[in-house]
Amino acid sequence: MDTANSDWRSSRQDLGVELQGKQIFDSLVVLERLGISEAPDDLVSECCARLCRDNAPVEAMRQLRRLTGAADKLPLEDLEPSSQDTDPVKQAKRRREKDMYPHLRTMFQFIESFPIPSAALPTSSSKNRRYFINDAKYLTQDAHTWGFPAGAPDFTLMDQDVSSTLWRERAAFVEVKPSHKQGPKPVWRNDTRVPSLVTQCADYARLHLSAKPFQLFSVGLLIFGTRFCETEEFVRIVRRMACDMSPTDLGQDPTAIMLPEGSADSRAAQILATKLLGSGVPTFPSYSISMGGNSSRRWCTVGPPIWNSLSFIGRGTSVWRVAEIQHGRLSDSIVVMKSAWRSSRRLAEADIYSAIVGSHPGVARLSYGDDVRLSTEAVLSVDALRRCFSVEKETPILHRLFLTTLGRPIWDYNTELELLTGIVGALQGHRFLSQQGILYRDVSAGNVLLPAKPGGSAFITDLEFAYLVAKTVIPQTTVTLPVPSRLHPSGKYTESTTRTHTTFGAEKPVLRGAAMTGTVQFMAEEILYHIMLGKTDEPPIVHAVTHDIESFCWVLCYGIARKLTTFHPTTEADRNKLKEHFNSCFGETKVDSIRWKRQGGAPFETPEAAKQYLSHSLRALLADLRIYVCGCINNRYTPLEYEVVMGEITKTIKVLENEKGKST
Known part of the structure; x- marks a missing residue:
């Protein structure tokens, strides 16, 4: 990013x-x-x-x-x-x-x-x-x-x-x-x-x-x-x-048509956008969206996109708020639409959602999803755009999902309590998937969302790179393991306890030098290291739960650092320092530079100009997580576990709740 x-x-x-x-x-x-x-x-x-x-x-x-x-x-x-x-x-x-x-x-x-x-x-x-x-x-x-x-x-x-x-x-x-x-x-x-x-x-x-x-x-x-x-x-x-040449000739999606500014649907979409986002949001064009082919369903975008990918070689993901057009009128019900290119040889994201048994508030819920089609009913693929068709050849296909779970960016939190509660909710959703044998593998600031309104659960979305580690999502083996007492960052030893460990079928290795899953700014340090190595004769590493848990920690840091850029210190020097902190931690584009920042735990640091905006409890949490994450990176501690990270965040949540209770 x-x-x-x-x-x-x-x-x-x-x-x-x-x-x-x-x-x-x-x-x-x-x-x-x-x-x-x-x-x-x-x-x-x-x-x-x-x-x-x-x-x-x-x-x-x-x-x-x-x-x-x-x-x-x-x-x-x-x-x-x-x-x-x-x-x-x-x-x-x-x-x-x-x-x-x-x-x-x-x-x-x-x-x-x-x-x-x-x-x-x-x-x-x-x-x-x-x-x-x-x-x-x-x-x-x-x-x-x-x-x-x-x-x-x-x-x-x-x-x-x-x-x-x-x-x-x-x-x-x-x-x-x-x-x-x-x-x-x-x-x-x-x-x-x-x-x-x-x-x-x-x-x-x-x-x-x-x-x-x-x-x-x-x-x-x-x-x-x-x-x-x-x-x-x-x-x-x-x-x-x-x-x-028409807009379609110059590259516009034929299933997305910009509506005239004064049309009924465009006016209705602007009213919905104002209700949802507030009157301060600039007017943005509305688009009529279909799935192409013979599909008669239509949706209308509401407001600007939530997320647009900046990657050149990637999935080209865009995320929008949309309302379905029913009986000639715009519905009042808002859903989230995601459009992205998927590999023709990979399981479609809608199919991955269908593999989930049950539901969890920490995982986005699918309403409908399918590949986008041309007027000929053929799928809209890169090969089709290039007019070279081959059944055997792998080609990107445009895939579209409609999710009923609405969210806000992680950096759009109103209180520290909301942010930390949201991260825990998303971690719980991640654990819910992993217990079914579904490894998420794409934790990023764009995929961890706060609820649309304060009070709900944060959730993870974008399951395209999730890996089903077995043909069935039923776990194979669950055992209870002892967890010995360990030294806490505070200097005290924790009490002995137990944890469960679930083993599934054979996991898919991540090859060195391959296009690994995830967004590079939030990848675990070990994954970054193996990207840097390129192809070697050494055995490949396996993308594991611990890597995703580390990515959640970087997402937490990103949310805080980006939020800090919205504050307005009294001096220009302090404003610049907050922006410099964000750019230093998350503005690098080269893998080796990003890895170097992660090894030292720079995103966990609190710049002097930020201390007036962050509570002592949040600063202490960042310091504790830095010790755990950097300890894991440098092989001083065991791999990161749900219990450790969620436990530290939950303790801070309780402190903040107590402080809130005393102040009211």
Whole structure:
């Protein structure tokens, strides 16, 4: 999870690693997907002729050739951003690129507004829907989002009636480099590194996909030197994107349609959002959602998304509040809708929910779930989007769930008592699953939610990566084990007691170097360590309950640290210290840096500026948990157990309850 101050360079370095071996070049499918053959031939021919004849485009092309020719004479190291320059805006907006902007804008504008020939078919577009624009210094995110780094592509494509700087109101983007040496392919044949142009565009794509609701893919134009393509193809692509392509053609989910602002459903959704979230929440567009295919059920989003993934290679998870449209009216009953890509070779999340015996307030309850389908009844998959179908090949499939359990982010707590009670409730839900042979494996701040209203139980959601350790969810063996007296962080010894241990069928190993389950900011230190190792000949580790319990501790720290960023100390220095604490603990993007923070227990620390906002009891709890977690990490103590962590939190809850009773 990135923060607002995440180092963009580290993020792109990680993207480069993720993208190795995952790039496809010179694929005709891309041009087919853009439908360039549908641009009228007579329009394209006449436009190309005029580009080479009219004064403005001729001069623009002359200047572009001059700039690119000069850049081609320079070595690559003089063209790429310097690692010593720490200003991301200077890095992204190099002078040579900026000199190209007005001339490219002339070219774009000429093609966008080129008139339809009189002999053209009446179905040909005569007015451009969109236009390419040089963006402001930064593109902005909506108020509900968190973690967007500052910056903007060189150009973006926007609708004619849009004037904001919001990422979500961009239809596509363009990135420009002055030399062909800066293209998407490595300069040297044996160079396995991913070029910076690719990682830069991948970074913009992930921001675009995260900010623009229900976007299945992002379209980006890469212009490097004069080797973009032939003039005719350039005209076809620009014309199609600016004038002809629908939102679905440009990547919008066909089962999600943005409602007109004044429509009845949109007005009803805004009223529900105000009741649920308060009048201070900014107005956000409403979308009509279906499951596609022959399904007649419809839902309407209520307010902004609860959660949008910022990951580039991942599940693309988005979580929304929705109300079903029944008999032409919006229901007053709110449910949570989650959309995410799942592997075609993995058990669908709805099936995992169905495997749960009984229910528990600490686990979200499923109302309905299925794969999203196209109008042909085929599942909506990445292969379908790429128009390459293979039954045997693994492909991501869009999966959608509707949950009746409503929640709030863990950092949205009103009191420390509410936060700690919520963490215990979620831990109890986790134990409920593990007792049935279902190992959760994806504990993160986005998956541990407080109840929608204070007083209920917090819960865990998002079971896609849960692992059913046996074909049946009935445990195999349960034994009672003695727990000897141990030294408590207070310096006193605990009393001897007993605990139960349940053994299930063979557990699934987590391979070193594999894409391990979980969100990296909340992974157990041992898992992070084995990710760092990469593939070795050593035996793989097994993702176990103790790893998830450690992740709950990091979620607790995250909730507190993020809440602290909302407080307003009297001095700017203290405000900055609270933000620095959060960014230091949870703003790293590289695995080794995150692991180093975990080893020392930095997230458990209480900065001086935060002490006035945290009770003595909560600070003491964090200190105690730090000893247990760091002791487990450094092999001084036994693996973390439910009884230990929940026991410490429960004792603090009792202290806070007593303090609350005395004050009333």
